[in-house]
Amino acid sequence: MRIKIEKLIYEGWGIGHDENGRAVFVKKSVPGDVLDVKITKEKKSYTEAVIEKIIEPSEKRIDPPCQYFDLCGGCEHQNIAYPDQLKFKEEIFRETLSRTKIETEILPIVQASEPFFYRNSIRFFLVEQKSGKKIFTRHNYLYTDGLVEAESCLLQSVKSNLILSLILEVVNSDRNKSLSGFYQVKIREGKFTDEFMVELMTDDNKLPFELELKTALNQIPEIKSLYHTVTPQRQLRNIRRRLLHGSPIISEKIDKYKFQISPDSFFQTNSLGVKALYDKIKEFAQIEMGDTALDLFCGTGTIGIYLSTLAKEVVGVEVVQSAVNDAKVNARINNIYNCEFIHADVNMWLRNEKIEKYENIKIILDPPRAGLNKELIKKLSNFLSLKNFTNLIYVSCNPATFARDINEFELHGLKLKKVQPLDMFPQTHHLECVGLLQKI
Template identity: 35%
Template sequence: MALKKGEEVTLEIESAAFRGKGVAKVDGLAVFVYGTAPGDVVKARIIKKKKNYREAKLLEVLEPSKDRIEPKCQHANVCGGCSWQHVPYAKQLEYKGQQVADHITRLGGLSDTIIHPAMGSESEFYYRNKMEYSFSNRRWLTREEINRDEFVDDSGFAAGMHAPGRFDKILNLNECHLQRKESFEILDFVRNYCIQHDIPPFDAMKHEGFMRHLMIRNSFHTDDFMVNLVTYQDDQELIKKLSDELLEKFPIITTIVNNINDTKSPTSIGRIEKVIHGPGYIVDKIGDHTFKIHPNAFFQTNTAQAERLYETAREFADLKDGEIVYDLYCGVGTLSLFMSQKAEKVLGIELVDVAVQNAKFNAKENNIGNVSFIKGDMKDVFTQEMVDKFGAPDVLITDPPRAGMHPDVVKRLKELKVPKLVYVSCDSSTMARDLKELAEVYDVQEVQPVDMFPQTYHVEAVAKLRLK
């Protein structure tokens, strides 16, 4: 069967694949269909033709899988934020564990490595401590609206999430279950306030308007709650009136910040930042350490599960008295500080300058004196000179970006031959690629998948390596 682009076919989904797509087989050819579950029989349209596979768009579920459930949120089939709400959480964990195992064994060639079942999150919903909503004068139409015979106007004030693959259109949310319930209630309040007071949303095509984003952050271990209003213009009178209304309606808010981004960049980071109410930051903890989290600072999105991820990394490190730890790609130093309690000293290395400054600040705030941070590109600063200066590491932690480690860093690790290595990853496919190289020098003993993002296909993993 040729399966040409545009062709409609009936498919039986056999398994779950990378990035949350279901897999069907037609004469041995894999067909990937987003929004499906193993066991579904579906009607789909071929939208991409490749030499060894096809991609198809789900048109209709003809026979639902016994593992398919009704999503909690009405937007689940459209919004890109919760791509697996139609799958029971126990099955999500099963598929995520299978995904990591497939990458480690097939891409990494590591058939003897122990791969544990995925570690689930205690909270399946409302687990995020940060949400960033966007505003637009163009909303994403529903499938029902698109299929209508008459014209449907997509203009207006839309507040919610970017439609998948579109920078200019927003899915106008009527509910959201990722962050605590007050998060959506505040979004709804701001949307209605702007409509009532003729405050225009930002037009990404014409670069005009006022409201750009609404970022909400809440602490897990404290009662701190932040609202960050991101605007295209600086109008403090308008912001003050809106803030006063917010504080009266939502007494849980402890701080309000206004980021003013008057550039074409779509980021929520403002060129100017003004604190409207409260201290301008929230305070939270990971383990025994306290962190001041400013509006645009990085902090693990699922606080409770981040602690479990770090505990796994520390367990795999098996720290002993007097040992030196290197933390590559250390970010704002949360994992470095977490390791410092059981290490003689820790050196964190990070490319982003603001992250290094935040890491130093966090160490100082927590009165930790056995942690140092340096700025630099790993492939450039990770040299013998650095080892001579800070001491040879007994344990090395690496938590690279989604693309994995630079080949020069992998090569350097193979040369350095640190006795114990722990690899933390947000992409098991690139981790598997790096582990395959490291396996020439290291024994990759075990891998623990950790689910940081329920209702999505994303999964983190921690690998334990020992020098051969």
């Protein structure tokens, strides 16, 4: 089937129409492409397809710099120059809000400082071929359970790629020796500290090539933390870790603040873009010295700590106990004493807490990709009846759930005054945004 790609939509799909006017979604396509495509999935109202042949390339299409781009599921847009990626992302964001009839000021998208080499965390899967050769793989974009060979990644640092190459060299030093359950490597990096954490993951207690791996990786002094991590049945529960070398944690900096990262810590994937994101939150929140900042879904406390010098107090609420523990440590190592971090489900905490006791409230929401539920939105909206409530800041990594939730807020008397999209994830479809809501 031959189609012309008309535009990009969210999640990295290009969209065209067949001769009957039926929508056809094609990954890794570029607006203006004329393509022969192969249907992979039929839905009621649309078709999914893959590129078989490029008949006429779009003038916006470029050669992707990564040799694995055509099959790897890590990126969607390396075949589009970065300035054009930004234009397309902003168009998609504006259309997402327009489609849900949200009228607001949309500020021009903030571009990333580095379009490549920005990721501070990445995983690679180890696979043993019939010949005995071991290779690294990433997810194949065509199949959720498929893997494609990829021995490096242009979204992670040169040093991270060096770590991968050393590991491959070790495990291929003996073709007759099996991986025996050694199936994954995870690398975390402090972009502003040049500290690395490496996790060698197995599905049982044995780590093959252990001595050789320790010797090889000790060649890189920036590896401050080396773990053998056991994940039974390759599930991320009942995890056991054994520290093979160095410190149990690494650190990262945002502006003048230092944060510790443990193996389970959540941290924004693009450290290089975090300051721009947090500065926008600060600008929108307009926190003053008499204010209480409620940092809901606070994670490891990075936003609250970043805003702490502006506020009378910061109260962070987070359901993950390990994240709350990290938040408390992060406040302590930065000598921040006006932050309180509470282990609780945000919904339950709001239901039980007498929020009226806090003075001059500013609320920061940074929920998971799934967004908020209606009960929470209603509860937060009701706080607007309080004289001491002013701004609500909504941080989202999912424009679709952001638009859905903003609609719900507006049903309860709030108005999205303005929103700032930020490109924290170049070469991919992902987009961050910060919205300011106030009482109508």
